[in-house]
Every structure is written in structure tokens, then in C-alpha cells.
Amino acid sequence: GAVVSQHPSWVICKSGTSVKIECRSLDFQATTMFWYRQFPKQSLMLMATSNEGSKATYEQGVEKDKFLINHASLTLSTLTVTSAHPEDSSFYICSAATPQGASEQYFGPGTRLTVL
Amino acid sequence: RKEVEQDPGPFNVPEGATVAFNCTYSNSASQSFFWYRQDCRKEPKLLMSVYSSGNEDGRFTAQLNRASQYISLLIRDSKLSDSATYLCAVNKAGSASKIIFGSGTRLSIRP
Numbered sequence: 001g002a003v004v005s006q007h008p009s010w011v012i013c014k015s016g017t018s019v020k021i022e023c024r025s026l027d028f029q030a031t032t033m034f035w036y037r038q039f040p041k042q043s044l045m046l047m048a049t050s051n052e053g054s055k056a057t058y059e060q061g062v063e064k065d066k067f068l069i070n071h072a073s074l075t076l077s078t079l080t081v082t083s084a085h086p087e088d089s090s091f092y093i094c095s096a097a098t099p100q101g102a103s104e105q106y107f108g109p110g111t112r113l114t115v116l
Numbered sequence: 117r118k119e120v121e122q123d124p125g126p127f128n129v130p131e132g133a134t135v136a137f138n139c140t141y142s143n144s145a146s147q148s149f150f151w152y153r154q155d156c157r158k159e160p161k162l163l164m165s166v167y168s169s170g171n172e173d174g175r176f177t178a179q180l181n182r183a184s185q186y187i188s189l190l191i192r193d194s195k196l197s198d199s200a201t202y203l204c205a206v207n208k209a210g211s212a213s214k215i216i217f218g219s220g221t222r223l224s225i226r227p
Contacts, residue, residue, distance in 0.1 A: 112157075
């Protein structure tokens with residue numbers, strides 16, 4: 001199956017700093033990637049859709065100036081959590097849709113962010 | 117009403133049992149349906165897509181009921197390794213590619 005990687009797998013940072021998370025599709029080109037957030041014992045919440053070569057589209061309630069998304073190539077999307085605060089601590093997961101099955105998504109292993 | 121709803125469980129069943137999960141969705145125009153499996157502190161992994169005619173993959177059977185707007189997952193002869201959280205997912209209203217997840221159903225298989 002399609003392979004998606006994320007880096008870093010976990011990060012601990014101080015409140016007020018910015019954190020960048022990378023999402024890569026390793027064996028296919030992904031024109032669209034998705035970013036999710038998952039709090040403990042809750043489901044994945046879609047944050048935004050990352051489109052290669054254009055601006056990301058954000059779900060209602062997600063601050064685009066706080067969660068900066070860049071999709072500069074067909075295999076890489078980045079999510080930057082700016083001025084992180086403890087309430088941003090969560091499990092951030094990206095996914096990519098393969099060209100063959102646009103509605104089937106394959107997930108990266110996730111990044112666990114802890115803001116102190 | 118949530119777009120996708122699931123019984124959170126937990127379901128605690130003995131090894132070898134058959135267990136079924138249901139998931140309801142609110143958007144009657146949805147076209148894509150999935151079951152994902154998520155292990156603790158891991159990413160979701162696609163278990164199977166759900167087709168109108170229903171589909172089976174080994175011990176796993178998925179069904180779609182459009183009239184009642186629910187999808188189901190049946191696991192036969194459950195194994196200890198089946199213990200996980202099972203998430204149903206449906207494409208978001210107005211979008212073919214965005215998917216919305218249910219809150220997940222926790223399954224625990226005991227020896």
C-alpha cells in the first residue's frame with residue numbers, strides 16, 4: 001500500500017514557540033494531503049486540506065494564521081503550529097490520497113506534540 | 117446531530133466470538149464509506165472500503181444500508197490481535213475527497 005511518513009514522530013516545546021511537522025508521500029505523488037488532529041479518546045478532526053501549488057483550505061473553526069500549511073511539492077506538505085500553547089498539545093496526523101483512489105486515504109504515523 | 121456516529125463501546129468479547137459494529141451517517145448524499153482500525157497511539161489504518169453490494173475480506177464483512185444511512189462491520193472468529201479501536205468514515209458533504217470520522221468503537225478481545 002501507499003506509504004506516508006511524518007517527521008518528527010514526537011516533539012516537546014515551550015509555550016510560544018513554533019513547531020513544523022512534515023508529511024511526505026514516499027512512493028506516490030499526492031496532489032492533496034489532509035491534516036487531522038486527535039485529542040485523547042476522541043476521533044480525528046479534519047483541520048485542513050493541503051493542495052499542491054495553492055493555498056490550503058481550512059475547516060470551520062481552525063485558525064489559518066495559527067496552523068500554517070505549505071504544500072510545495074507533490075510529495076511534501078508541512079504544518080507549522082505557530083506560537084504553540086498547551087491547549088495545542090495533541091496528536092497531529094496527515095494523510096494523502098493516492099491518484100488511483102482519491103477517496104481512500106493513507107495516513108502518516110502521526111506526530112505527538114506536547115507544549116509545556 | 118453529528119455527521120458520523122458510533123457506539124464508543126468498549127466491547128469486551130471472548131476470543132472466537134463474532135462482534136458487530138454499526139455506524140450511522142447524516143448526509144444522505146455520501147458516496148464513500150470506510151472502516152479504519154486504530155491501535156493505541158498509532159495512526160488509523162484502512163481496514164476496508166464499504167461498497168453498496170457489501171464486501172468481505174476474510175473474517176471481516178462490511179455492509180452498507182443507504183435507506184437507513186448506516187454501515188456495519190462484522191468480525192467473525194475474533195482474535196486477540198483484533199483488539200483496537202474501529203473508526204468508520206464517510207465522505208464529507210459536498211466533497212468527494214474529504215472524509216469525516218466517527219468517534220470510534222473500542223474492541224477488546226479476551227483470551
